[in-house]
Amino acid sequence: MKFINYLESITGIGIYPLTSLLIFVVFFVAMSIWVYRSDNGFISYMSNIPLDDNSISDKPKS
Numbered sequence: 001m002k003f004i005n006y007l008e009s010i011t012g013i014g015i016y017p018l019t020s021l022l023i024f025v026v027f028f029v030a031m032s033i034w035v036y037r038s039d040n041g042f043i044s045y046m047s048n049i050p051l052d053d054n055s056i057s058d059k060p061k062s
Contacts, residue, residue, distance in 0.1 A: 007013055035043075
């Protein structure tokens with residue numbers, strides 16, 4: 001018996017792909033809106049964090 005036969009026998013299985021697609025689209029749209037509306041200074045600050053010389057790991061432990 002193939003895997004598709006198991007899926008066809010489950011009642012209401014068609015809602016899962018639709019739900020996952022909806023979650024993906026909502027997440028993608030929300031992230032797109034957040035990026036579009038965010039401040040350019042914040043994006044610049046976040047992009048320079050890995051290159052910053054004053055990172056926490058460089059400070060000596062006391």
